Amino acid sequence: MRVAYQGEPGAYSEEAIIKHWGDEAQPVPLPYLQDVFAKVEQGGLDLGLVPVENTIQGSIHLTYDLLLDSELTIQGETILRINHSLIVNPGTKLEEIKRVFSHPQAIGQSRDFIEKYDLESVSTYDTAGSVKMIKEMELRDAAAIASRRAAEVYSMEILAEGIETHQENYTRFLIIGKGKTKPTGRDKTTLSFITEHKPGSLLKALHTISDQGINLLKIESRPLIGKPWEYIFYVEFEGHEEDLRVKKSLDDLENVTTSIKKLGSYPQASFLG
Template sequence: MDLLEIRGRLDQIDTQIEKLFEERMRLCSEVAEYKIATGKAVYDAEREKQKIESVQAMAEGEFNKQAVAELFLQMMTLSRRYQYQTIAGRVGGPDLGFHKVEKLETAGKRVVFQGLEGAYGHAAALQFFGKDADIHHVRRFEDMMVEIQEGKADFAVLPIENSSAGAVTDNYDLLLKYDNVIVAETFLPVHHYLLGTPDAELSDVKRVFAHPQALMQSSDFLNQHDWQQLSMENNAVAAQKVRDEKDPSQAAVAGEVAGEIYRLKKLAGPINNCPDNTTRFLILAKDRVYQAGAEKISLCFELPHRSGTLYSMLGNFIFNDVNMRMIESRPIPEESWQYRFFVDIEGNLEDAGVQNALYGIMREAKNVKILGNY
């Protein structure tokens, strides 16, 4: 056969495959109706395992055996998605435990951040809540989560990722450890300045204090000078030290807010290696609410370290036309080679596609947690 004849034959086979696929999906709809009536679970791991083994046994050659296994795994994944959609349409989506509000009430509320006044967390709180907000600080990020849980604060400002340094991985773990939810986010441009005492000049500087990340993010500028670079707990602590010790040979790398609060002089800046450095902060609260116009959902789920499991989960988003913005994996400390995934998707908890996607994930993944819709 020439190429045109081969392609013609392939077209005939593809037409047959498409018609058989539609017939298979129709039967899957009948399966869904049966499972609605009986309460039987959609996902049957043993049944799928047997099916894969049986079709592999029919195939000839190692390549075809592997290929037919992948093909049927994909078809069964699509079948499950279709069944979940059918069931959700008939019995309704899952109860996610959130309630909608028209607007987030922030007036007169207490806000907590980690660090000292002048830290970037403080700047993020001022940016989101305004200068008249009731803002206070605690020493550790976990202390913020406890304050929300105990009602000592209404909102917390938690850094979750930086455009240069990446994810703040330990803070992802705090989102699971506590029942606080994400109700908003704010993006803070990070501009590092070299701050000194009011009487200092750049030529006086001999020692520079800052958080290790700030030193790293300003390394191009700092390494041009023969200065001792010393790590501190955070940049605000560094700025406070420079103010209190009144030594013109000492300087801090910190933000503009810290300079204003501690009345320090800008000796240079911004000195960031990357001028577009930005930190994303989450706004956390205890009440499980989301605003009417919320357009991003964060969730977490756990999967075994087995081929195809993540693909199967993400298929719920693909099949329901839900766009994924971010995925971050974290090992589960108490379970070797098992992982949890933090995912951000576009949408609102009222969206039918989102509900269908979450319906499927909540029935196949372990320990699914909706972290917030904002």
């Protein structure tokens, strides 16, 4: 099974694939999140794995936007503990470092460490890609923030580990693919909807979930392109779309919204934080 992810070998997304499937999956690196969706949609790869939420930096909004425009559905999820390392070319000393390269999410998650050492932060497209870059450029005044595995992949040196601001640092990844999953008894459903732009519309929509005794797990809003100050709402709640209570909720939701899209019903990830 070939699974696409955004980034370079050694990226956290690749680590999440290995953690979730082990030897059953072959991770396939791609430059951008859009590429992950496109390759799976075209049938060149079996599944994709994309980050959707971090416990420090919050949601990855581009993932939500791509889900809305894609024919792919959410097939599952997995959660990875994120432990950031400060990685350098072998022999580089901490006092030599002036700049630190990494993905914006990793920079935000390590803000206290960066400010403590008065380092210039430079955003790049990927954590592991930053390690690869400073190695290829032989930079001695720079470091990268990435995983221990990235340091091993590129034969680099770790100066500090656990540099994230909060130790409870987890990222949730979605597994995307074609088709639907069967109920497991411990599922969640993700969907998007648009309501009329008038008082009480969102409340009516949420009541369709609570009236069925369904536990709402998350709600997120994104701008509705072309209609300033109007929004698309994304919700996650417990249950599978084939469950009777969820079916009733979805039927009622269609009556109080102007648009609805089911993004997937899938097994919930176990979280042992």
